[in-house]
Amino acid sequence: MSPSTPSAENIRHAEKMAKIKAARDRIMAGKTDSKGLIIVHTGAGKGKSSAGFGMIMRCIAHEMPCAVVQFIKGGWETGERRLIERHFAHLCRFHAMGEGFTWETQDRARDIAAARSGWEVAKALIRDPAIQLVMLDEINIALRYDYLDIAEVTAFLQAEKPPLTHVVLTGRNAKPELIEIADLVTEMSLVKHPFRAGIKAQKGVEF
Template identity: 75%
Template sequence: MTDAPKPEDLERHAQKMAKKKAAREKIMAGKTGEKGLIIVHTGKGKGKTTAAFGMIFRCIAHGMPCAVVQFIKGGMSTGERDLILSRFSDVCQFHTMGEGFTWETQDKARDMAMARAAWEKAKELIRDPEIRMVLLDEINIALRYDYLDIDEVLRFLREEKPPMTHVVLTGRNAKPELIEAADLVTEMELVKHPFRAGVKAQIGVEY
């Protein structure tokens, strides 16, 4: 059992927290701008799509129209997809445009055609000013393999994205040009993963 803190320790702590609070409030007072963000989730660690869907569900909770375009993943059942299609399709559009990862399809021409179709759908959704957030899931994979032209994607986001629309781009190996252009970039770092210990992808964790 630890001893109760002394009155002088409590007072020092209170003074320290008061200073931190004042400094924080001063910083926050200067942060008044709003804009549609380009958000990138990349890296070898798990959680890129998971975190992006967290933002999509925030939009849904606030009644903000949003949309998801999946570039690589096929039409397999996932928790996020099934929940959105069954409960929230009035707020969130969901388009699964891929047919699986490249090592599964083994058809580069078809993969490129599917990526192009997904990008055309993405542009249509992003252009709609009523849609506040568009998630481009695994688009970084399509860009990595040059199924899409990075310069074209960046030019579109720069010139045609409505000012208040957020666009989230996920997937490993984000292009340096995309990272440079983004407003918010998070790299998921792999520390440990059960797959390396022979544990397969599990419902509720991976999908």
């Protein structure tokens, strides 16, 4: 057999891949790309906000107007915030509305007020048809502690979110009501974390 002659193994592989492609093409023919998604990143593992900011970076790369509203940890000086505000403010609106975790503020009324303010900003951004993706970072924490009413949040997303707008909601312990209405839910599983070995959050990794 000359080097240019396909082997029986390669022929079988090509035939198998052709069948798979045909099946995938049939599946894709019935799909649509014209729906704004409700996306939830939750779970005890690291990477929920990082995944959300990955989507923000994609939007910026495609010159799609987008926005971030940070609940809870809005007081942090993060690399994402610095990058977006310094270089991409024309494409991404960034609102840091939180005042820190509950054990830092130790003031429930203040935490509720900050969450409510963040939610009002979030609603205005989501209603704006020019903004194509809104990330609600750590909103699941505000919902978990009942700083925000889950029924109000889910009702708004179902009734008032423009049909083509994507909304990303991050934070551990996403409520079942939110998971129920979401189009895409990813749970980050914790396998191992350096904090348990006494290592603090690292610049460029956590913030």
